Amino acid sequence: MFHLFPAWNELHPVVVHFPVILLLVAPLLVILGAVLHEAQRGPFLASALILMVLGTSMTYLAAATGESVTKVITSTPAVAVLLEEHRSLAETTRELFSVLTLVFALLLLAHRLLKHGLDSWVRTSLIAAFLLFYGTGAVLLVDTALKGSHLVHVLGARRVVTCHLPSKGGR
Numbered sequence: 001m002f003h004l005f006p007a008w009n010e011l012h013p014v015v016v017h018f019p020v021i022l023l024l025v026a027p028l029l030v031i032l033g034a035v036l037h038e039a040q041r042g043p044f045l046a047s048a049l050i051l052m053v054l055g056t057s058m059t060y061l062a063a064a065t066g067e068s069v070t071k072v073i074t075s076t077p078a079v080a081v082l083l084e085e086h087r088s089l090a091e092t093t094r095e096l097f098s099v100l101t102l103v104f105a106l107l108l109l110a111h112r113l114l115k116h117g118l119d120s121w122v123r124t125s126l127i128a129a130f131l132l133f134y135g136t137g138a139v140l141l142v143d144t145a146l147k148g149s150h151l152v153h154v155l156g157a158r159r160v161v162t163c164h165l166p167s168k169g170g171r
Contacts, residue, residue: 012065013152019062020145022055023097027134030104034127038120045108052101059094066090066148082151089144096137104130 026048033044070083107126
């Protein structure tokens with residue numbers, strides 16, 4: 001029977017792509033914002049923050065759907081080991097991006113919190129340092145995604161879902 005909405009444990013393959021894309025595009029906007037003049041950088045940096053908030057939020061949803069998947073897949077010893085590694089990386093990734101997003105928000109609000117603007121070179125230096133830490137998060141994110149991909153495509157850790165659509169008059 002065809003269901004309009006898939007089961008919770010079937011959403012993981014769809015949900016997990018959103019944080020990966022959002023969190024890997026965000027630093028590109030940060031870089032653009034860092035190299036532009038002060039008057040032009042605001043929209044790029046704000047957009048980067050929005051992508052980070054959305055991407056980080058989606059890591060929580062991806063983890064929740066991933067947990068439900070672990071209950072319905074058939075596990076071999078190789079799958080169990082890689083699954084635990086993937087889960088551990090996912091938790092670390094989620095925590096790291098939560099901190100990175102908060103730090104970036106504070107960096108953008110620093111001039112309001114300090115009641116005066118930061119010198120341009122200080123702000124650019126802070127953004128450059130942030131991007132170095134963000135690069136670590138991006139590597140961790142990609143490694144987590146690759147482990148998940150390896151689980152599915154190499155070790156076959158998946159639950160097969162079939163849809164039976166009614167046929168028209170015996171064709």
